[in-house]
Amino acid sequence: MSAFTMAASAVGVKVTTTAKRASxxxxxxxxxxxxxxxxxxxxNGVSLAAFAAPSVAAxxxxxxxxxxxxxxxxxxxxxxxxxxxxxxxxxxVMIIGGDGYCGWATALHLSNRGYEVCxxxxxxxxxxxxxxxxxxxxxxxxxxxxxxxxxxxxxKDIELFIGDVCDYEFLSAxxxxxxxxxxxxxxxxxSAPYSMMDRTKAVFTQTNNVMGNINLMYAIKEFAPxxxxxxxxxxxxxxxPNIDIEEGYLTVEHNGRTDTLPxxxxxxxxxHLSKCHDSTNMxxxxxxxxMRTTDLNQGVVYGVATEETMMDPALINxxxxxxxxxxxxxRFCIQAAVGHPMTVYGKxxxxxxFLDIRDTVRCIQIACDNPADKGEMxxxxxxxxxxxxxxxxxxxxxxxxxxxxxxxxxxVPNPRTEMEEHYYNAKNSKLxxxxxxxxxxxxxxxxxxLKIIIEYKDRVDKSLILPGVNWTESASVGQQLEKAExxxx
Ligand SMILES: NC(=O)c1ccc[n+]([C@@H]2O[C@H](COP(=O)([O-])OP(=O)(O)OC[C@H]3O[C@@H](n4cnc5c(N)ncnc54)[C@H](O)[C@@H]3O)[C@@H](O)[C@H]2O)c1
Numbered sequence: 094m095s096a097f098t099m100a101a102s103a104v105g106v107k108v109t110t111t112a113k114r115a116s117x118x119x120x121x122x123x124x125x126x127x128x129x130x131x132x133x134x135x136x137n138g139v140s141l142a143a144f145a146a147p148s149v150a151a152x153x154x155x156x157x158x159x160x161x162x163x164x165x166x167x168x169x170x171x172x173x174x175x176x177x178x179x180x181x182x183x184x185x186v187m188i189i190g191g192d193g194y195c196g197w198a199t200a201l202h203l204s205n206r207g208y209e210v211c212x213x214x215x216x217x218x219x220x221x222x223x224x225x226x227x228x229x230x231x232x233x234x235x236x237x238x239x240x241x242x243x244x245x246x247x248x249k250d251i252e253l254f255i256g257d258v259c260d261y262e263f264l265s266a267x268x269x270x271x272x273x274x275x276x277x278x279x280x281x282x283x284s285a286p287y288s289m290m291d292r293t294k295a296v297f298t299q300t301n302n303v304m305g306n307i308n309l310m311y312a313i314k315e316f317a318p319x320x321x322x323x324x325x326x327x328x329x330x331x332x333x334p335n336i337d338i339e340e341g342y343l344t345v346e347h348n349g350r351t352d353t354l355p356x357x358x359x360x361x362x363x364x365h366l367s368k369c370h371d372s373t374n375m376x377x378x379x380x381x382x383x384m385r386t387t388d389l390n391q392g393v394v395y396g397v398a399t400e401e402t403m404m405d406p407a408l409i410n411x412x413x414x415x416x417x418x419x420x421x422x423x424r425f426c427i428q429a430a431v432g433h434p435m436t437v438y439g440k441x442x443x444x445x446x447f448l449d450i451r452d453t454v455r456c457i458q459i460a461c462d463n464p465a466d467k468g469e470m471x472x473x474x475x476x477x478x479x480x481x482x483x484x485x486x487x488x489x490x491x492x493x494x495x496x497x498x499x500x501x502x503x504x505v506p507n508p509r510t511e512m513e514e515h516y517y518n519a520k521n522s523k524l525x526x527x528x529x530x531x532x533x534x535x536x537x538x539x540x541x542x543l544k545i546i547i548e549y550k551d552r553v554d555k556s557l558i559l560p561g562v563n564w565t566e567s568a569s570v571g572q573q574l575e576k577a578e579x580x581x582x
Contacts, residue, residue, distance in 0.1 A: 181208030184461055187271055189213045189258055190279030192236045194411050195453050201401035202454035204249045211252035211271045229411035230549050242407040258305035268316040275321040275461050278309055286417045286562035288364035292569045295363040302367035310378045321385040321464040326368045328392045328446045328476055332359030333512050338519035341472020361511055379470040387460045392446030392476025395422035397545055399451050416561035422485055429493045429500035430546045431553050439507030441483035442514035446476025449532040459527045474521045477531035496543060508563040
């Protein structure tokens with residue numbers, strides 16, 4: 094019995110072989126998709142033509158092996174330059190939502206590599222925490238202090254624009270002042286449970302996200318037509334279809350005709366639907382205004398440490414663990430660290446794509462360095478591994494035991510409306526073809542995330558750990574208040 098299976102059975106989790114199958118499939122997919130990339134091959138002066146029409150199977154496979162090594166060597170050479178202090182020289186990158194979890198880590202990552210960076214943020218995320226009584230596990234500093242500390246630590250400036258992208262006058266002024274060559278848009282309300290809390294938050298989520306994105310596209314058109322829009326979408330836009338999930342587009346044959354169309358979207362909350370609307374608006378504007386756009390359908394991000402955010406305690410990133418903003422793996426790790434059973438929603442077969450925060454920042458750098466052509470909308474699936482909720486719990490159990498914890502699992506009623514057992518196979522080779530080298534959810538990583546969490550575990554408010562928002566009970570604010578009063582009485 095493998096350590097994985099032993100750990101899982103110790104907590105009563107039924108482990109299927111899906112993880113093993115998925116991992117084998119990923120290894121094969123990674124090798125083969127990269128090997129045939131003509132773009133990469135040409136980087137190393139290797140031409141695919143040299144491999145055309147092989148006469149025997151044996152020579153074909155040795156040629157493929159040679160090409161594959163050339164491809165990986167080229168990708169590696171690319172990556173080594175990506176960390177040079179002047180790797181981003183000449184690029185001016187506006188990070189919208191740069192005070193948030195992904196945005197802060199990205200701003201520092203790019204700034205450290207010679208990109209000129211500015212942050213645009215209206216700090217509404219901090220306001221949401223205040224109004225709901227939540228707090229980051231890690232003690233994050235105010236944005237002004239963060240930026241000052243970064244200058245002290247690195248010698249680099251990050252310009253700060255505090256304001257709302259839904260305010261077009263403000264956004265226009267920032268565009269005129271900063272003149273970005275790329276705009277990375279993280280600045281949206283990003284929690285599915287928040288969007289399902291009540292009608293007001295559903296409307297806020299869609300207004301904030303859709304309007305902000307439209308404003309941004311107008312600002313690019315009006316003030317910086319060459320600027321590359323890099324927009325954060327989510328893997329959740331695809332839902333859980335019973336077929337493979339492609340990277341953005343699907344070739345369909347219908348009544349004898351064939352077309353390549355945007356992959357069908359099936360958002361499962363008002364938040365996910367806001368992202369679907371954003372994507373549709375981007376497809377339209379990209380064509381109509383000949384914009385350069387990249388839509389990154391990101392998986393669930395985990396981890397807290399990047400090279401830069403760990404350079405000084407004042408630079409530390411946020412780590413959410415409440416039931417509204419906390420993502421699955423971060424929440425499970427915190428539950429395990431404080432001795433609370435990991436709360437698996439329903440049967441736990443829900444499967445999603447995941448990635449380390451260190452890969453998020455690298456993916457954004459890759460997107461900046463590979464701008465879409467005018468009139469082209471690139472869509473990448475930005476995740477590195479897929480796991481079911483049960484598999485996550487089993488991995489954390491195994492890692493936790495190694496550092497003396499005794500993680501337990503409980504299955505709680507699922508507050509969401511979603512399939513708890515389903516087919517899931519999403520493609521994710523495009524970013525790896527461009528040089529992404531994934532950090533895997535290995536034991537070492539789990540240990541390091543758990544260790545950071547243990548350092549701050551006295552800050553955990555246990556009342557925030559339990560599931561909070563029920564999809565079917567979402568209602569108007571008035572009804573929610575009445576319900577709360579009844580519960581109190
Ligand atoms: N964190 C994840 O696991 C994850 C997964 C998939 C996709 N994403 C996407 O990545 C992006 C960033 O996510 P995150 O986890 O860093 O979120 P976050 O809430 O930590 O950060 C978002 C930031 O955007 C700011 N913001 C929101 N609306 C704004 C507006 N109208 N004007 C200016 N600033 C505004 C907030 O104040 C906040 O600082 C989001 O678009 C999210 O949908 C995140």
